[in-house]
Amino acid sequence: MYKKISHIFIFIICLSFSTLNLAAEKGSKKDETPPDFELGVQAYKKDDFATALMLWFPLAESGDAEAQYRVGNMYLEQKGQRKDPTEAAYWIEKAAKQDHAKAQLLLGQMYLKGVGVKRSFQQSAGWLLKSARAKNAEAQYIVGKLYYFGDGVAKSPAKAAYWYKQAAKQDHLEAQNKLALMYLEGDGIARKPASAKKWFEKAANAGSASAQINLAKLYMGGDTDKKNKNKAFSSSNLVKQDPVKAFMWYQKAAIQNNPEAQNKLGLMLSNGIGTEKDIKKAHEWFEKAAKQGHVDANYNMGRIYVNGYGVAKSFEKGVAYFHKAAEKGHGEAQMDLGVAYYTGNGVPPDSIIAYAWFYVAAASNAKDARKTKNALYSKLAVEDKKKAITLATEYKKKYFARP
Numbered sequence: 001m002y003k004k005i006s007h008i009f010i011f012i013i014c015l016s017f018s019t020l021n022l023a024a025e026k027g028s029k030k031d032e033t034p035p036d037f038e039l040g041v042q043a044y045k046k047d048d049f050a051t052a053l054m055l056w057f058p059l060a061e062s063g064d065a066e067a068q069y070r071v072g073n074m075y076l077e078q079k080g081q082r083k084d085p086t087e088a089a090y091w092i093e094k095a096a097k098q099d100h101a102k103a104q105l106l107l108g109q110m111y112l113k114g115v116g117v118k119r120s121f122q123q124s125a126g127w128l129l130k131s132a133r134a135k136n137a138e139a140q141y142i143v144g145k146l147y148y149f150g151d152g153v154a155k156s157p158a159k160a161a162y163w164y165k166q167a168a169k170q171d172h173l174e175a176q177n178k179l180a181l182m183y184l185e186g187d188g189i190a191r192k193p194a195s196a197k198k199w200f201e202k203a204a205n206a207g208s209a210s211a212q213i214n215l216a217k218l219y220m221g222g223d224t225d226k227k228n229k230n231k232a233f234s235s236s237n238l239v240k241q242d243p244v245k246a247f248m249w250y251q252k253a254a255i256q257n258n259p260e261a262q263n264k265l266g267l268m269l270s271n272g273i274g275t276e277k278d279i280k281k282a283h284e285w286f287e288k289a290a291k292q293g294h295v296d297a298n299y300n301m302g303r304i305y306v307n308g309y310g311v312a313k314s315f316e317k318g319v320a321y322f323h324k325a326a327e328k329g330h331g332e333a334q335m336d337l338g339v340a341y342y343t344g345n346g347v348p349p350d351s352i353i354a355y356a357w358f359y360v361a362a363a364s365n366a367k368d369a370r371k372t373k374n375a376l377y378s379k380l381a382v383e384d385k386k387k388a389i390t391l392a393t394e395y396k397k398k399y400f401a402r403p
Helices: 002-032 037-044 049-061 065-075 086-097 101-113 121-133 137-149 156-170 173-185 193-205 209-221 231-235 243-255 259-271 279-291 295-307 314-326 331-343 351-363 370-381 382-399
Strands: none
Touching: 037 049, 049 065, 049 259, 049 314, 065 086, 065 101, 086 101, 086 209, 086 382, 101 121, 101 137, 121 351, 137 173, 173 193, 193 209, 209 231, 209 243, 243 259, 243 382, 259 279, 259 295, 279 295, 295 314, 295 331, 314 331, 331 351, 331 370, 351 370, 351 382
16 A cells, blocks of 8 residues: 555656656747747847738737737838828727727827827827826826816816826926926915925936926026016025026027027027127027027027127028018017018018018017007008008918917
């Protein structure tokens, strides 16, 4: 009896060892030959998109959420096959329905922009909320924006602040900047200027150009731009005004090719604020911002050429820059363009076009525009008055930017 039991025991031990050996063999084979998904990842990294798609597609069809997400992304980004947003949405939605947080984020963004699906803020908000609740920082940030503006959800600054804070805690830089603004203004959250400064500094030190600009505004005691003036910056008393520090933060953002910061840097250099006056460098920064379509920078470039600040005076170049700014709704540029057409500086004289620009400038509340417009109108011949009114109405529709 004892021998029989002993034989059985030895048999079980041998069987266990052989099972372990088989498992070890399988494990070693797995290490030697990566599965199709990993092979697809390797192919994708080598820009061999056709192979990646060939390997991922069967996995996607069999229900693998990560493969579905990646296949959808490939159709969206035109990697290895034709761009097909509808096909992309099909696969991304399959992954999203399996609680794939990145797929939910992407599908929410597609509904937000109407890419591959019919645009729907409600659908967008639904998918983005799922992703946000799964702790996706980008989704949390976008949901914050949706609640702030009331897109697809009931407007709620308090909920916006909540989601911005969730994303900010995950080091989402733009969320940190938005949260700081809400703390500064007491918008949707209790006003805490010290918390605002903390989040601005955290984001700015991590490289957020928006936060760097806002820190610069704090050190300047507010924004000098009347159109974008925010009293919260000037009334916070958070920091002692320090133009040198303001210049430093604007410079950090400008180096990142931020046109707003580049224009501010140009203004500070041209006026010697926080740094030595340097018209040549100011010109360089204005030009960088203007090339990116920054409206104020285009106007400032126009003034540089019309007045010959550090460059050879050129009404033609100046007026060309005024045109770019005026057509984007810049009131002072519209006024100066009217003067150019009236005097014939930089363009052929034309009182009708001059009146049209004065008319739009008056609507934009540019200084002396209304008085100048009325004075010119009184000098026009009857037939020219009709033409001037027609052109002015057309220009206002095209070039007036409501504040």
